[in-house]
Amino acid sequence: MKYVSMAITGLIVGILARFVYPGEVPMGWAMSAILGVVGSFLAGTVGTMMDKQPGTQMKPAGFLWSLVGALVVIFVARKFGFSM
Numbered sequence: 001m002k003y004v005s006m007a008i009t010g011l012i013v014g015i016l017a018r019f020v021y022p023g024e025v026p027m028g029w030a031m032s033a034i035l036g037v038v039g040s041f042l043a044g045t046v047g048t049m050m051d052k053q054p055g056t057q058m059k060p061a062g063f064l065w066s067l068v069g070a071l072v073v074i075f076v077a078r079k080f081g082f083s084m
Helices: 002-020 029-050 063-079
Strands: none
Touching: 002 029, 002 063, 029 063
């Protein structure tokens, strides 16, 4: 269930990230949603790695961290010339 919640959060966050990202982000709605899901999973993975308890499972990222993750993914995609 946590992966479903991460995906749903990522869809919403991806669309918001394209409006928050400074400058023009020439991509469609579907690509925005995909990058948001990737950003949400990225933020969840980083959050799990930073957890100090041994043996913890992957935790979903919060809304704000998912937005940060999506912005990072958009930045990296634009930096490497990924055609959106």
